[in-house]
Amino acid sequence: MTDFEILKREDFSEVTYLLEIAHPAMARAAHPGQFVIVMEHARGERIPLTIADFDRERGTVTLVIQAVGKTTREMQQRCRVGTRLHAVVGPMGIPSHLGKAKKVVCVGGGLGVAPVFPQARAYHESGAYVIGVLGFRSKSLIFWEDKFRACCDELIVCTDDGSAGIKGLVTEGIRQAIARHPDIDEVVAIGPPIMMKGCAEATRPHGIRTMVSLNPVMVDGTGMCGGCRVKIGEQIKFACVDGPDFDGHQVDFDDLMARLGRYKPTEKAALDAWKDESCRIRGGVDPLAPVPAVGTR
Amino acid sequence: MAKKKTIRTIPQARTPMPEQSPEARVKNFDEVACGYRLEDALVEVDRCLDCADEPCVKGCPVGIDIPGFIRKMAAKNFHGAYDTITDTNLLPSVCGRVCPQESQCEGVCTVGETLEPVAIGRLERFVGDMAIKEGWANVPYIQPSRFKVGIVGSGPAGMACAADMAKAGCEVVVYEAFHEPGGVLKYGIPDFRLPNSVVDVEIEKLTRLGIRFECNTLVGRLFTLEQMLTEMGFHAVFVGTGAGYPSFMGIPGESLNGVLSANEWLTRCNLMHGRDFPSYDTPLQPGKRVAVVGAGNTAMDAMRVSLRVGAENVCCVYRRSATEAPARAEEIHHAMEEGVEFHWLTSPLELIGDAGNNVRAMRCEKMELGEPDASGRRRPLPVAGSAFELETDTVIFAIGTNANPILGQTSGLKLDKRGYIATDANLATSIAGIYAGGDIVTGAATVIQAMGAGRKAARAMKAYLGLRDSGCVYGREGSGDEDTLFGLSREEHNFARVHLA
Numbered sequence: 001m002t003d004f005e006i007l008k009r010e011d012f013s014e015v016t017y018l019l020e021i022a023h024p025a026m027a028r029a030a031h032p033g034q035f036v037i038v039m040e041h042a043r044g045e046r047i048p049l050t051i052a053d054f055d056r057e058r059g060t061v062t063l064v065i066q067a068v069g070k071t072t073r074e075m076q077q078r079c080r081v082g083t084r085l086h087a088v089v090g091p092m093g094i095p096s097h098l099g100k101a102k103k104v105v106c107v108g109g110g111l112g113v114a115p116v117f118p119q120a121r122a123y124h125e126s127g128a129y130v131i132g133v134l135g136f137r138s139k140s141l142i143f144w145e146d147k148f149r150a151c152c153d154e155l156i157v158c159t160d161d162g163s164a165g166i167k168g169l170v171t172e173g174i175r176q177a178i179a180r181h182p183d184i185d186e187v188v189a190i191g192p193p194i195m196m197k198g199c200a201e202a203t204r205p206h207g208i209r210t211m212v213s214l215n216p217v218m219v220d221g222t223g224m225c226g227g228c229r230v231k232i233g234e235q236i237k238f239a240c241v242d243g244p245d246f247d248g249h250q251v252d253f254d255d256l257m258a259r260l261g262r263y264k265p266t267e268k269a270a271l272d273a274w275k276d277e278s279c280r281i282r283g284g285v286d287p288l289a290p291v292p293a294v295g296t297r
Numbered sequence: 298m299a300k301k302k303t304i305r306t307i308p309q310a311r312t313p314m315p316e317q318s319p320e321a322r323v324k325n326f327d328e329v330a331c332g333y334r335l336e337d338a339l340v341e342v343d344r345c346l347d348c349a350d351e352p353c354v355k356g357c358p359v360g361i362d363i364p365g366f367i368r369k370m371a372a373k374n375f376h377g378a379y380d381t382i383t384d385t386n387l388l389p390s391v392c393g394r395v396c397p398q399e400s401q402c403e404g405v406c407t408v409g410e411t412l413e414p415v416a417i418g419r420l421e422r423f424v425g426d427m428a429i430k431e432g433w434a435n436v437p438y439i440q441p442s443r444f445k446v447g448i449v450g451s452g453p454a455g456m457a458c459a460a461d462m463a464k465a466g467c468e469v470v471v472y473e474a475f476h477e478p479g480g481v482l483k484y485g486i487p488d489f490r491l492p493n494s495v496v497d498v499e500i501e502k503l504t505r506l507g508i509r510f511e512c513n514t515l516v517g518r519l520f521t522l523e524q525m526l527t528e529m530g531f532h533a534v535f536v537g538t539g540a541g542y543p544s545f546m547g548i549p550g551e552s553l554n555g556v557l558s559a560n561e562w563l564t565r566c567n568l569m570h571g572r573d574f575p576s577y578d579t580p581l582q583p584g585k586r587v588a589v590v591g592a593g594n595t596a597m598d599a600m601r602v603s604l605r606v607g608a609e610n611v612c613c614v615y616r617r618s619a620t621e622a623p624a625r626a627e628e629i630h631h632a633m634e635e636g637v638e639f640h641w642l643t644s645p646l647e648l649i650g651d652a653g654n655n656v657r658a659m660r661c662e663k664m665e666l667g668e669p670d671a672s673g674r675r676r677p678l679p680v681a682g683s684a685f686e687l688e689t690d691t692v693i694f695a696i697g698t699n700a701n702p703i704l705g706q707t708s709g710l711k712l713d714k715r716g717y718i719a720t721d722a723n724l725a726t727s728i729a730g731i732y733a734g735g736d737i738v739t740g741a742a743t744v745i746q747a748m749g750a751g752r753k754a755a756r757a758m759k760a761y762l763g764l765r766d767s768g769c770v771y772g773r774e775g776s777g778d779e780d781t782l783f784g785l786s787r788e789e790h791n792f793a794r795v796h797l798a
Contacts, residue, residue, distance in 0.1 A: 029519050039476055045569065045578040046476075071578055087476040089513040094706065219569065219579075220484075222474050222515060223701045224541040225561035231552060236545065241702050255552050258654040262554035266580035273575050 024059030032118035033096030052114035064114030109191025135170035139163035200248035358749035393422025442466030452480020454537030454735030457751030517707035550648025559695035584691025592622035596695035
């Protein structure tokens, strides 16, 4: 049906990069809030990535990726225009519910800036007043400011070091937005769990509905493994099929963060091994060529 | 004519299956049961009485002509035996390994009334494996019917339905959400019971019938069932997605790290090759002291995988006794041989974590059996004051699955009270042209039951499309039906095909 060819790549910074992938059927089917699972090569792991944009006319979906672990760094190194991914499946998850909100704050922190974009655009298209709040560590990491300007009625950029916009976290931006607009119906926040937790706490006293998008560890992404289970109020939900959007005021973020760390030791081992490997054989040799199986003990 | 065999003249003992020793096999993922050699098979074949009432055929969920294929084996016509089996069951190498024969064909075998029953499963596997080695495939003449059929899910139900529809001349496309076809045969059943290479060969045979497999396709989300019928040109659709939503108990501590479903554990290990980490990227993080909750076949698989990836102690925690355990006797036996510790009549109360949020112990209580419950099994009741702690660093839940919600969320299919797809007796769903079978209809069951459901749905789909059942039309010459002409059964010879498409 498609061979997952990479049609475009853009590097936003040393660690953040964008891939635009040919997948006409997915571009037709995708809605804001959904995600895909990607395998870079046949021996790779399946990683969930939120759809940052989709273009029905070009027949593409766009992913914005941060090189943090072995797989994402390897993709940063190997995914060039014209290369192909081994597998891309989706769109997965329940699309974001765009209610009748008239005034919305769309908050993106770091990498979360990308996936909140389709929601901001959809709200804009539905006629809502959209306030964008984007958080980055510093000015050099900023991306897509222009895309947000085009669909936001107001845009608040926050940087940790104050090198652009206001100095502070996105929660500061939310506070400013709430101070200016007492009639905000909804906040959508996407980013690292700690940031989404902060956003939920910032809006809780005001009773503003706050939707967050969770991205826990997944294998299949179809509800089959249960690895992505999260605590929502008293209930256990699977983020892949019951989410990924949940009411931020109900999410147990501490539980989420603890569970995100469960493969840390092996993930670190994989990254170290990979770094070693790619240093040792720099030039010519494929670091993914078959290597003898190594025991897991 | 040869002298009629009697129960006294046949070899009395069942031919043993060559196996890897428990000590050797817990260190590898090679098959535990190595398979009959030719001489083993010929001895076992001789144990079939070729009795008149053939109870084994009725005992088989797909109705394989068992005495027929055994007769051919006795005549050393193994290719013929393969054709006889594959007229009804396209996956002999799979079913010969994973069917619970003791409660199906072998459970009703006439020989079994006096002696141990004929080892039908082992013979089926022998024939299937020989076919793989020799490259045989049973590809009948197929007359195109101009109908297009979509299959959702490439597990055993989908495969069986696809094969029957392809034989009936339909263009068949099988959609799979994973990056490889095979469903539970690939992600669930470990290589030491059913090597993934065997599954791959069987799938390759299906492609020779013209079946197309499309992986990385999540039906419901990439396109809906309704779109398949309206926009994509499918005349009928079969849904065999499996149950696919693992259950947990709802006890405290289930979100601790080191607690996972058997599905996750097995998928990481089998399909994703986590056992070969880091040459494959999926982490597995094997524990030293593993506790598996449940005593079905999946639980046995999870425990035996744990041993093979280096666990020092693996135990099974089950709230009833060994008699009620749903796993096959053979699986429990293998697990015991390999050193799994069984805590029968034990039920988890709580999982206890350490400072790092990792599970460190399971608090359990002992149970005793009371009166039979709705399932007919004696209901386990807690023994007061019997709580104790079991030290563990990995807890795997293998206590069944709930219905996967994706197709319910994305289509107008009517679901039953538990969320499974509602069907009539012929496996038709509430949407005309859409049929469903396997675990997504019945809840978790076995591979062969799913295949049986796939075939049953295929019969109904053929009736819906106005196609005659190919089984009686295209018997391979000299294989099943005796009265054939060029492979076409005589009574069907003048049958005029009605095309509605």
